[in-house]
Amino acid sequence: MATTRRTVDVALATTGLDERGRPVRTPLVTDASGSAIAVEEPPMLEPELGGEHMLINIGPQHPATHGVLRLVLELDGETVVRCIPHVGYLHCGFEKIGEYRQYNQIVPWTDREDYLNSIGNNVAFALGAERLFGLEITERCTVLRVIAAELSRIISHLVWLGTTCIDIGAFTPFLWSFQEREKVYTLLESWVGARLTTSATRVGGMAADIPDGWMDGLRAFIGAFPKTIDEVDRMLTKNAIWVGRTIGLGTMTAAEATNYGLSGPMLRASGVAYDVRKDFPYLDYETYDFDVPIGTNGDVYDRFLVRMEELRQSVRILQQAADRLPDGPVNVDDHRVVLPPKSKAMSDMESMIHHFKQVMEGPRPPVGEAYLAVESPKGEKGYYMVSDGTSKPVRWRIRPPSFVNLSAIPKMVEGHLLSDVIAINASIDIVMGEIDR
C-alpha cells in the first residue's frame, strides 16, 4: 500500500500496534482528564502519492442509521479504514427516572425504551418484578404473556425487515411488513388500547384481559401471516442482488460473538445456540415445541435467514399458545400487590383499605435484588432491580442487547466498502431508545 503521510507520521511518532491491532497514534496529547495539551508543529513531510483519507459522519440525522446513531468513518476512497461509533444522542435518563417511580409506574417507561418491542418489554419487566416480589402468576396470565411476547417479536422483526430492505434497496417488503404490522396493531389496540406504547402488564398480572372475539382475530392473523413470510422469502432469499449484497459482510465467528457479548439473532447467526427461552426458560417456554434457528457463517445473510426462520417459529408458538389458553383470573389475588376489583373496593372495607394503600404507596417488595433475562427480538434483555424495601427500586438497570451488539460494529465494518456499512448496521437491528436509555 502506498505509504500515505499518515502511516509515515504514525511510524515516526508511535510505538507500533496496540492490542486492537491498530496503529497506536499519539493524539494531540491529552492529560489525565481528557483535555488537550499544546504540542509543537511536526516537521512538514513531502506530499505523498496515496489518496488522502476522508473523515465522514454517518451522523445522527441519517436515513440509514435507524435512529440517531452516529458513525464517524475514516474512508480511504470507498474502503472503511476505521469506524468510530458515537451513541448517546437519545440518552433520556431512563434508569435515573426508574429510581423515582413505583413499580407499576415504571411499566410505561418500558414501552418507550425499546419502542419496537414494547409489549415484550412490559412482559420482561413484569417477570423481573414478580421475581423480586416472589409472586407466582396465574396460568392464564402466563399464556397471555407468551402470546404478547411472540406478537412483539413478530412486529419487531417486521420493522427490521422493512428498514433493512429499504437500506439495501428493495422498497416493497417495507410496505408488506408494515401492512402486517397494522394487523397486529389492531389486535394490540383492541386488547390494551394503544398501538405502540402498550403498558399492558402490571406486577402480578395484566392490565386487562383479552376482549371476547380477540382469539379469532389472533387465529386469523396466524393463518394469514405465513403467506407474507413466504412472499418475502421468495423475493429475497434467492435474489442475486440481495445475496450479493449480504453474503460475507460483517462476519463474526462463534468465539468472537460470544466474547463480544452479542446475543439473540446476532449470536445465533454465528452458530452459538444460546436462546434464553431454551437455556434459562421462563413463562413455561419449555412446554412449547419450537426450534431455534442457527446460522453457520455469522454474516449479514445468516442473520437475515435466522430472523426469517424466527418469524415462522413465533407463529408456531402462537398457534400452540392459542390452543392452550385456559380460563380463569388474569391477576394474582394477592391484595398486597394487585388492586382489588372496583366492585369489591367499593363494597367491603378491607378491599377499600388495600385499594387506598396500593394507589397511594404502591406495592412494596422485600429487600433483595433480581435479574430475569428474557429473549427479546434483539437478544438477551432483562431488568436488574435492586430493592431496599421501599416502593421505588434503588436501581432499575436495563440490560440492553442492542447496545452490546452495536459495540462490535467497528470490528465488523472495518475493511468493507461504504455501502456495506449500511447493510451491516441494518443487520444488527439496533433501536436507539434501548441503546441510549
Added chain:
Amino acid sequence: MSRTYLPVLLLMGFVVFNAILMIGLSHLTMRSRPTPVKQSAYESGIPALGEARERFSVKFYMVAMLFIIFDIETVFLIPWGAYFRNLSCAVPLVNGVCPSGQVSLFGLAEMLVFMAILIVGFVYVWKKGALQWD
C-alpha cells in the same frame, strides 16, 4: 434533405428554452438569505471535519475511463445496426430486401474488425489488472 432534421432541431430548441426558462425564473424570483450556518456543509447535522475536495486514489479515474471507452463502442453499434441491411448487400436494395444471392459479408466483417481492436484493448486492460478494484 434539411427538412428531415427539422423535428430534431425543434425538440432541441424547446429543451434549451425550457431549461433557461426554469433556471432563469427561479433565479429572478429567488430571495437568497445566506447565513454562515446555511453556507457550511451539511453532514448529518454535525459540523464537518475537512472538506471533500481531496485527492482520491487513481483507480476511480481508471474505472471511469474504461467505462467511457466501452460505452462509446456500443454507441457505434447503433448506427451500424440500423444500416446493416444495406451494408451487407452487394447491390442496392430492392424495396428493402436484398435480391437473393447478393448477400455479402462486408457489413459483418467491418464491425468485427472494429470489435477486435477493442477486444485487444480489453484483454490488455484485464491482464494489467485495472479491473481489479482493491
Added chain:
Amino acid sequence: MTSSSPVARAGDGGAAGPAPVTPHNVPHRGGPANPTAEALRSRFGDAIRRIDVVWGETTVIVARERLLEIVRWLHDDPEQQYDYLSDVTGVEFRDPEPPLEVVWHLRALSRRRFLRLKVELPRGTPLEVESVWSVYRGADWLERECYDMFGIRFTGHPDLRRILMWEQYREGFPLRKDFPLRGRFSRAEQLRQALAANPEARYSMEELSIADAFEDLPDDMRQRLKAGERTGE
C-alpha cells in the same frame, strides 16, 4: 453457502443434564447455590468475601484487588467456562452508609449457569476497579457507560471516556444519588452549554488526530486545540 433454511435445533444444546425448566416458587434466600460458588471459595479462599443466594441467583462478593484474576480464571478454566459477560453495572444505595457496588453478570453458556459477581467500593476510597476488557471484549462499552453514569474508573480500559453524555458534560455523574433528577444547572444553562460547544467538542481526540494528520483541521479549530481548549465557553 448456507442452506436456505438454517439448521433448526430443538433445544438440546450442550450436555449439561436435562433440558432446564421454568423455576417456580423460588425461595427469597437460601435456594440451591451455583456450584461455581463453592469452586471459587475453594480456589480463592479469602478473596471471596461472601456468597448469598437471593431469589435463586447466586451472588459472590469478591475482593476488589483480585477481581481480574477471578474473572480470568472463571473464563479460562475448562471446568467453569464462563464465556459470556451479560452485563457490567453499578449500584448505589439511598442511605450513604452501604458501599457503592459494581456488578458483573456472567453466564456459562455450555453449562447453562448464571453467576453474579460483586465488588464493594466503600464510600471513602477512590472509585477504581480493574477493567475486564482484556477478558471480555463486550465489556468495552458497558464499562464506559458505568464510568459515564457513576464515575467508577476502570483501570486498564483502552478508551475510558463518556459514552452517553457528551464528553465535556460538567454536571457530574447522573446516576449518583446526590445528583438531582433534573440536573444541577437551570434548564437555560443546560441548553446553553449543550448548544455552545465548539465543533471540535463533537469529535473524540482520535478523530481530531486523524484529521490533523491529514491537514483537515480548519485553522481556528487548530489554534483552539493547540491552546488546549475544546469546549464552547
Added chain:
Amino acid sequence: MGLSPRPEPRSAEATGGESWVTTKLDALVNWSRANSLWPMPFGTACCAIEFMATAASKYDLARFGMERMSFSPRQADVLICAGRVPFKLAPVIRRIWQQMPQPKWCISMGACASSGGMFDNYAVVQGIDTIIPVDVYVPGCPPRPEGLLYGILLLQEKVKREHMGDETIRREMEPDPKSGLYIPPAAIDELSEPFGNSVHQTRSGL
C-alpha cells in the same frame, strides 16, 4: 408560548392595498406549496415508528403530496421532529433547522418533542420550541397517524393563509450572541418548569 415564530399572518381584507394580481399569485403559490410539502423526518424515538406507519400504505402520507421524504435539509420544507430530543441532540436539530432554506415550517410531533413529555429529567430538552420556532404541535404519545395527518392539514391551512409580500414571515431568526439562545433564558426556565404531578414525583424512595 415558546418561540412565537411569526406574527399571525394578516388576513386578506386587512391588507386592503393588495391588488387582484398579488392575492391570486399568493393563492397559486400557497396552493402549490401546501400540497407538495417535502417533510424532513427528524425521527428520533417512538414517534418515528408511528411516522413510518403513517407513511406506509394504510395511512398513506402520499395523499397529501408528502411521501417524498427528503433526508437532507437542502430540499426540505417541513421539519417533522418525531420523538424526544436530548440535550446532546439539541445542537444537531438546531443546525439542521438553520440549514433549511426558507420557506420552512416545523411540526413538533408527540408530547416529548412539544414539551419534554414524561422525560422531566436532566437529559431531555423540555420542548423543541425552546430551540427552534415550531408551527404545529401534534399532541399524543405517540400521536395516532390520524392525529399526525390532522396536524399536517392544519399546517397546510397555515401555509395557504400566508402572503408572499409579507417579509416578516421569512426572516431568519438570529440567536442572541451572548447566550446563544433564541429566547431569553428566563423564558426558557419558566417554560420548562415542571407542571402537574411531575412536581412531586421526584421523591426517590418512600
